[in-house]
Amino acid sequence: MDHPLIEIQELECVRDHTPLFSKLSFKAEAGTIIQIGGENGSGKTSLLRILTGLAPAESGQVLWRGESIHKKRAGYAEALTFIGHLPGIKAQLSPLENLRWLAPSADKTDYFYALAEVGLRGYEDSPCYTLSAGQKRRVALARLYLEQRQVWILDEPFTAIDKKGVEKLEALLVSHAEKGGVVILTTHHELKLGAAKFQQVLLGRPKSPSADYEH
């Protein structure tokens, strides 16, 4: 009962023989927004992929309500929306057809509502290859209005989104946290989140590059 929603314990990540981070521990309680910060190549995306369970960690574990996410894969999947740096949109299909597969539990009026919310009214049936990069990302973000899952893991959600869209997305993140959700995101953008509980996790290189050549 007292378990935080997500708990990261002593996580270590190594890519191509280079340690990215180690002994990383933090907790994500319900109602918080967590921003993962760090330079390019510091392992932000790798961390998010470990948190979703897509990638294995070198050591350490990720707990969902006190149990390893690999043991409770189905329960965790039902509570997780992950939007990676690839938006997960099929170019040949229209936004509506994409959402029908990406967020299958919603119904038709929901899709129209969500697409209107992300500013794609009128584009419901045009194939996604005719959309701009920002619009494609908006199709992916429409899932946030549809699935109502508790944990949102978002990799650079603000990329290619215009100023007005950014404000709206920030407000959406805050309202999600206020409802008791958790948002874990990476972004280089300064977040304006108002009153929401906000935490920052900074990833840095544990060693200087020269130290790598010593052995």
Next chain:
Amino acid sequence: MSTKSLEQSNSKEVLVPDIEFVARAPISEGRAFMRLLRRDLLASLRYRNDWVNPLFFLLMVVTLFPLGISPDPKTLTMIAPGVLWIAALLSTLLAVDSLFLQDFEDGTLEQLLLSPSSLYLMVVAKVFSHWLVTGLPVALLAPILSIMLNLSGEGLWVLMLTLLLGTPTLALISAIGAALTVGIRRGGMLVSLIALPLHVPVLILGTGAVQAVSEGFAYSAHLSLMMAMLALAVVLAPFAIAASLRISLGD
């Protein structure tokens, strides 16, 4: 304790008691299967290269063989099952490259792995839709192509039957290779290397059945064995494919 009550207790923790957190219930496995099947069929109908090219390849190989070897009807009848089967096998290998690659590149593959539906069933849906656009047309074209190779009568229908039984097996086996190599750039050659040895029994039985017919022998043993292989592949290959996908996306 159910998830819902946990969620409620959590929303109390953050002192927002009036807004309750209610996640949508996931859809049933059957509906998830149909959604993915529909999505993949729609996507391949809109992007024809992936399945039209292998069919053209098949057509060209079968057309060129009589020109290259001999237009003698007897010779053609003799080589027909082998030519058709080899062409079908190679066109399967050509097509299987695209099975997971596009999904990998646009990020839908990671969404598939993260979806609450069973990955086993999702993999079956993907391979099935792939077979519907690449394998089934080959089997349906076979009678027309057999006539070009002077194969007629019972042999023609047996050939079609073996292709109907064999191409899904080939697709399932090649899909393991495709899943293993999806993370590697240009894994095309590797897929063939992994899958080809496993294709050989299917090829031998498929051509064997047609030859048995033309020589007047019983062919039911061949067909039974092919059915057994298909049953085995349908049950076991999706496990291997699902596991390979998890490995491929893990790094």
